[in-house]
Amino acid sequence: xxxxxxxxxxxxxxxxxxxxxxxxxxxxxxxxxxxxxxxxxxxxxxxxxxxxxxxxxxxxxxxxxxxxxxxxxxxxxxxxxxxxxxxxxxxxxxxxxxxxxxxxxxxxxxxxxxxxxxxxxxxxxxxxxxxxxxxxxxxxxxxxxxxxxxxxxxxxxxxxxxxxxxxxxxxxxxxxxxxxxxxxxxxxxxxxxxxx
Amino acid sequence: xxxxxxxxxxxxxxxxxxxxxxxxxxxxxxxxxxxxxxxxxxxxxxxxxxxxxxxxxxxxxxxxxxxxxxxxxxxxxxxxxxxxxxxxxxxxxxxxxxxxxxxxxxxxxxxxxxxxxxxxxxxxxxxxxxxxxxxxxxxxxxxxxxxxxxxxxxxxxxxxxxxxxxxxxxxxxxxxxxxxxxxxxxxxxxxxxxxx
DNA sequence: CCCGGCTTCCTAGGGCTTCTAGGTTTCATG
DNA sequence: CATGAAACCTAGAAGCCCTAGGAAGCCGGG
Numbered sequence: 001x002x003x004x005x006x007x008x009x010x011x012x013x014x015x016x017x018x019x020x021x022x023x024x025x026x027x028x029x030x031x032x033x034x035x036x037x038x039x040x041x042x043x044x045x046x047x048x049x050x051x052x053x054x055x056x057x058x059x060x061x062x063x064x065x066x067x068x069x070x071x072x073x074x075x076x077x078x079x080x081x082x083x084x085x086x087x088x089x090x091x092x093x094x095x096x097x098x099x100x101x102x103x104x105x106x107x108x109x110x111x112x113x114x115x116x117x118x119x120x121x122x123x124x125x126x127x128x129x130x131x132x133x134x135x136x137x138x139x140x141x142x143x144x145x146x147x148x149x150x151x152x153x154x155x156x157x158x159x160x161x162x163x164x165x166x167x168x169x170x171x172x173x174x175x176x177x178x179x180x181x182x183x184x185x186x187x188x189x190x191x192x193x194x195x196x
Numbered sequence: 197x198x199x200x201x202x203x204x205x206x207x208x209x210x211x212x213x214x215x216x217x218x219x220x221x222x223x224x225x226x227x228x229x230x231x232x233x234x235x236x237x238x239x240x241x242x243x244x245x246x247x248x249x250x251x252x253x254x255x256x257x258x259x260x261x262x263x264x265x266x267x268x269x270x271x272x273x274x275x276x277x278x279x280x281x282x283x284x285x286x287x288x289x290x291x292x293x294x295x296x297x298x299x300x301x302x303x304x305x306x307x308x309x310x311x312x313x314x315x316x317x318x319x320x321x322x323x324x325x326x327x328x329x330x331x332x333x334x335x336x337x338x339x340x341x342x343x344x345x346x347x348x349x350x351x352x353x354x355x356x357x358x359x360x361x362x363x364x365x366x367x368x369x370x371x372x373x374x375x376x377x378x379x380x381x382x383x384x385x386x387x388x389x390x391x392x
Numbered sequence: 393c394c395c396g397g398c399t400t401c402c403t404a405g406g407g408c409t410t411c412t413a414g415g416t417t418t419c420a421t422g
Numbered sequence: 423c424a425t426g427a428a429a430c431c432t433a434g435a436a437g438c439c440c441t442a443g444g445a446a447g448c449c450g451g452g
């Protein structure tokens with residue numbers, strides 16, 4: 001009997017493709033084994049557990065996502081950079097729904113710190129915001145706002161949450177415009193009447 | 197042998213509590229049956245399938261969520277209403293993580309249309325935005341922006357996505373401020389020559 | 393009282409899943 | 423070509439969802 005020639009990377013890549021095709025939830029060791037024409041148990045030499053497989057798909061997707069964002073943002077600044085970032089983000093989420101869903105799972109913080117992709121994400125996001133002249137802690141607040149909106153929009157869209165007939169792309173463009181307005185007029189110390 | 201006295205409502209309520217306690221993903225028919233001291237098969241007289249159980253939990257949570265939001269928003273307008281809406285939203289998500297996670301699942305659009313809670317959600321959200329004087333399609337765009345940001349923030353927070361030492365509540369308040377700025381200066385006439 | 397009939401809950405089992413233990417086959421390398 | 427390290431296998435435990443059909447409690451009317 002010939003071997004399937006499995007490696008950890010090939011298994012993870014196949015899992016990512018399967019996630020995009022049938023949903024991240026339905027990525028199972030059994031289905032993956034069937035895809036390779038192999039018994040379930042064989043996969044456990046390459047991947048410790050289903051949990052680890054999912055984390056690996058998440059890290060793969062996170063890396064791909066930030067690579068595409070970095071390429072889109074390169075050489076732009078201000079509103080253009082924001083629009084490029086947003087466009088690349090949503091395009092990836094739409095093109096790779098299963099991979100994108102993978103990025104939402106909880107992953108051990110130590111693994112995140114090890115991953116260069118995640119560090120790059122912070123780097124690029126903060127760099128994009130430089131044009132708006134924010135200082136800490138507003139910078140972190142702005143990053144959290146952007147991440148939240150981008151992620152929330154893609155998640156709701158993927159879940160079919162936008163029922164209204166209004167074009168989803170047009171709403172997205174308007175949302176990005178609105179975020180630009182918010183960043184350009186960032187609320188600094190709004191009437192600090194609190195405290196003593 | 198005495199009966200457990202199960203009803204559909206009691207089963208759904210227990211499922212919601214279990215979701216809050218151990219995560220929505222780990223709500224299983226078996227675990228629920230163990231909780232009631234009953235065999236798995238017994239639950240299927242009250243609930244057609246795990247899928248239906250999840251949908252029922254989602255509808256329950258959606259109703260509770262909008263009730264709390266409605267109470268918080270009542271009698272307020274403009275920025276105050278926005279802050280009250282946001283505060284109630286996030287408070288519910290933090291207090292009931294499992295129930296909140298349930299609201300994210302895909303649910304058949306016909307069921308959503310039947311649910312009065314969902315219609316109320318739209319009503320209250322659009323009502324809250326009245327003070328900003330937006331007209332369609334900007335109104336729909338603004339609603340989508342708010343929903344996305346609120347949901348994205350709560351989802352990322354629940355997933356442990358905010359690693360920076362910056363206080364999460366403070367970032368949330370700032371994000372709500374920023375959304376108010378965006379709504380108050382809503383970008384009309386997207387001619388793109390602005391800020392050139 | 394007691395006797396149908398409805399509902400609740402049960403036993404039994406099929407099929408799918410993850411994952412382990414331990415044996416066998418294949419391959420690269422000396 | 424031998425040999426050691428992998429890749430891959432069989433076998434099986436345990437948990438999950440769900441169905442089919444039977445028994446046990448609970449209600450009404452006679």
